[in-house]
Amino acid sequence: MGTTKTKDYSVQELSIAKYAKALSHPARVAILNVLLKRQSCICGAIVDELPLSQSTVSQHLKELKAAGLIKGDIDGVSVCYCIDEKEWTKAKNQLGLLLDKLMSPASKCC
Amino acid sequence: MGTTKTKDYSVQELSIAKYAKALSHPARVAILNVLLKRQSCICGAIVDELPLSQSTVSQHLKELKAAGLIKGDIDGVSVCYCIDEKEWTKAKNQLGLLLDKLMSPASKCC
DNA sequence: CATATTAATCGTAAAATTACGATTAATATG
DNA sequence: CATATTAATCGTAATTTTACGATTAATATG
Numbered sequence: 001m002g003t004t005k006t007k008d009y010s011v012q013e014l015s016i017a018k019y020a021k022a023l024s025h026p027a028r029v030a031i032l033n034v035l036l037k038r039q040s041c042i043c044g045a046i047v048d049e050l051p052l053s054q055s056t057v058s059q060h061l062k063e064l065k066a067a068g069l070i071k072g073d074i075d076g077v078s079v080c081y082c083i084d085e086k087e088w089t090k091a092k093n094q095l096g097l098l099l100d101k102l103m104s105p106a107s108k109c110c
Numbered sequence: 111m112g113t114t115k116t117k118d119y120s121v122q123e124l125s126i127a128k129y130a131k132a133l134s135h136p137a138r139v140a141i142l143n144v145l146l147k148r149q150s151c152i153c154g155a156i157v158d159e160l161p162l163s164q165s166t167v168s169q170h171l172k173e174l175k176a177a178g179l180i181k182g183d184i185d186g187v188s189v190c191y192c193i194d195e196k197e198w199t200k201a202k203n204q205l206g207l208l209l210d211k212l213m214s215p216a217s218k219c220c
Numbered sequence: 221c222a223t224a225t226t227a228a229t230c231g232t233a234a235a236a237t238t239a240c241g242a243t244t245a246a247t248a249t250g
Numbered sequence: 251c252a253t254a255t256t257a258a259t260c261g262t263a264a265t266t267t268t269a270c271g272a273t274t275a276a277t278a279t280g
Contacts, residue, residue, distance in 0.1 A: 008136075008161040009136035009137070009139075009140055010140075012139075012143075013136040013139040013140050013143065014136050016133060016136075016139050017133065017134055017135055017136040017138075017139050020130040020131070020132075020133035020134040020139075021130070021134035021135075022130075023126060023127065023130035023134075023205075023208075024127055024130040024131035024133075024134040025127055025131075026118075026119035026123040026124050026126075026127040027119070028127075029119075029122075029123040029126050029127050029130075029208070030119055030120075030123050032208070033122075033123065033208075036208075036211045036212065050118075051118040083212060085212060088209070088212055089212075091209065092209035092210070095133075095205055095209065096206065096209070098133075098139070098142070098143075098146075099198070099201060099202035099205065099206070100202070101146045102146065102193060102195060102198055102199075
């Protein structure tokens with residue numbers, strides 16, 4: 001089947017899964033690294049830095065955009081991509097909250 | 111094709127993608143929530159808390175184990191799962207490092 | 221206006237993911 | 251020892267992901 005029923009999970013679970021999914025491919029992490037490093041973020045420049053075709057990079061950009069982590073501004077014939085700070089912060093908080101939820105010393109079992 | 115060449119990406123990119131992938135399905139986030147909340151973590155109890163079949167949950171557990179985030183101890187006929195603190199900390203640091211890499215004020219473009 | 225450039229989208233193929241029921245292996249329990 | 255319980259694995263199907271080349275739409279440039 002391969003389908004997942006959205007309503008079976010909590011908002012937190014769905015939200016975290018959404019952000020994690022955006023980060024679940026090295027190419028997308030690489031794209032984000034480029035955007036975090038540079039101020040210039042023209043799509044073509046990103047394509048040049050990745051070992052992937054233009055169309056594939058475009059697809060990855062689309063997914064990052066769908067997750068809200070980046071946004072793109074059309075500038076003439078090019079598109080300037082950059083981190084969406086607001087959503088980025090949300091992702092950081094959501095993922096951080098989960099990852100921090102380890103009450104360290106007493107790991108009774110195992 | 112659908113293949114991804116591992117050597118085209120940095121260790122950091124591959125590592126983050128690995129952890130993010132583990133968290134990229136709400137069922138797996140839900141499993142981790144169970145393990146973070148409870149001390150008892152018998153596989154059957156996890157299955158009872160999820161809207162999925164035993165075999166599907168077993169597959170998700172396998173993936174979390176493959177990412178190193180959890181480990182399972184066989185106890186007679188049951189298996190006790192729990193967070194692997196060491197790898198969990200690594201995941202937290204890796205993901206945290208990326209998410210924190212936003213030098214906030216000067217987002218020149220877009 | 222013809223041509224180049226840029227990036228999205230389309231069509232397609234291969235692979236991976238997700239899910240389930242059935243089976244299996246291992247340990248308990250009567 | 252026969253039977254029950256637990257959880258992994260197998261087989262399978264639907265769906266999604268990943269990737270590419272080709273095409274398209276939009277803007278720029280000669």
